Amino acid sequence: MESGEFLKGRGAQQNTSNRFLRHVFEMREDFLEFCRLEGEEAESNRTEYITIFPKSIVNKVDSPDVGMGYSMNPYQGCEHGCVYCYARNSHEYWGYNAGLDFERRILVKKSAPELLATKIKHKKWKAQTIVLSGNTDCYQPAEQKFQLTRECLKVFFKYRHPVGLITKNSLLLRDLDILKELNKYGLIGVNISITTLSETTRRQLEPRTASIDKRLRAIEILSENNIPVNAMLAPIIPGINSHEIFSLAKAAADHGALSFGITVVRLNGAIGQIFSDWLQKTMPDRAEKVLHQIQDCHGGSLNDSRFGTRTRGEGKIAQQIHEMAQIARKRYFKDRSFPDLNTGLHQEYKDGQMKLF
Template sequence: MKSNNYIKGRGAQHNSNNRFAQFSNELRDDFLEFCRLEGETADNNKTQYLPIFPKSIVNKVDSPDVGMSFSLNPYQGCEHGCIYCYARNSHEYWGYSAGLDFERKILVKKDAPALLEAKLKSNNWKAATIVLSGNTDCYQPAENQFKITRACLEVFQRYRHPVGIITKNALVLRDLDILTQLAADNLIGVNISVTSLSEETRRILEPRTTTIKKRLETIRILSENNIPVNAMLAPIIPGINSHEILNLAQAVSDNGALSFGFTVVRLNGAIGQIFEDWIKKTLPDRANKVLQQIADCHGGALNDSRFGIRNKGEGKIAQQIHDMAHLARQKYFKDKTFPKLNTSLHEQYKLGQMKLF
């Protein structure tokens, strides 16, 4: 049973303090009482879109266990509000909180397509898959308004450059026309995140995301259009969705996914505090059990920063998760393979047209 002060439509239930900030904010009871007596709203819970102007847009990913070499994020912060999101901590570098600020202050990079084009035309650039997005969802609600992701996809298509997509939003189907053009040259791979088959679980974990039914339908439509799909069954959270691994794998496979990946949840940085506050307000009856099982996967702590282990976990609970995933691959993905994307075409199109010789 949720607590009375639960903020509907948001994942985080408060703004954690920014570790880099000199000052911290506190929402005091006397201030809330003043607002009540004055008939004022202490917090309107609205999303703000804030333009920023980076000098570059393609990021080199140095982490050895993320599964990508380069990423591009049209937006910082994410209105989807997934409570477990590892990207929350990055919002602190912009001077905001990893909590509610991450979901309500969305930084918009309108220059991203032009910066991407300059990168792809650079003499020093050699084609390698660039992933939209390695940090926050490129098809979050802001994309409806700004269409930056679509503009970037047009650049990738113009220069015949391989691109990956990670999203949990059915809005990706809006760009089916460009995706099919990219797929014709084996230049696109889409990763669809499916964390649970339960709508109730989805609503509390990922409050502003596409429904599970829509996500499975998205996998099916992309697959029917010969666009390769990998399903991200991530993160696996003990006591919340760990019992769903086999059913999740079967559902995404039945809808055409060629492979799936998963991670064991870890609550790094400020996310541990945000998640703990959330689960005690959202699932108070099993909060302690879930937190203890997460800690059991990471040597007794909610966070683990060790490369090669941090996303896999260790111990008996983590091993059970890995065993179930192995069984799922044997049952539902035995004869399926996700293709390697084509890097051979870009050099011919680097100057905007094919070379004659």
């Protein structure tokens, strides 16, 4: 990528430094000019899939802000490229960076189904909802190739274990057959993320995600099959999508969602640099205004790491966001609620015939 060129199809427009590495990789201007004159690519924009071999797959979630006790991620990194994604920083633990590496170097855990089965079959494991995925999207484009999420859903069904899904990709409809079987036993809850109703904004913020129409249609199809759906209207970014709260909530309700949740954007770690750079390139006329409004929600900073406030924000703008959400719930979601999932079946199916002895 030449200096100053906007990289289409990606969210991040740069490779940030990895805070854990001693050395910094830098693309110098003279090298970029040499590549241009030679007609060569300075670097490839193709997605690379890298198999890794974790020892475990289910993670305990200690944060009180995310609404889940356990999560699992068949993939690390995410080709969706959402520029605001809090998960970008996790790529640094693997020796990559939170910018373009996060979108272009996808780590694949091919042993995920087997590791999951081992975990939930353990004699000390008590059934609690495990969420796919708490970090990166389990239905990102890699899922078309590897089908790890589908195989994990088969494991959950085999052992009658409750599972939650979080995604912004309509690819989950491919697995409607398994979702319907899980739902017969109250074992599935789906969270679909809808950040904006504007396709222009969606392509800028989340370049490789499913279109808004496809996501709304996914909510509708799941709801028609009585599969509970929660709409994640998140993150709310002041000056970009904060004016859409009512219209987003109405669209989700009209298509059958039982509830919705919101968070206020926070730009933790390297994401502050990535988002600010992206904002200056995509919306230069309002970049400073947006950044100042985000800072207003976090005590003058782009990030707040305190439990209890980091996803809610503070100040007048954050208060307005939550007041609008409260009104939207009363207006569009009256008498609707998202059900608790069934944890009562797993013990019998985990032990199988062994319980007879």
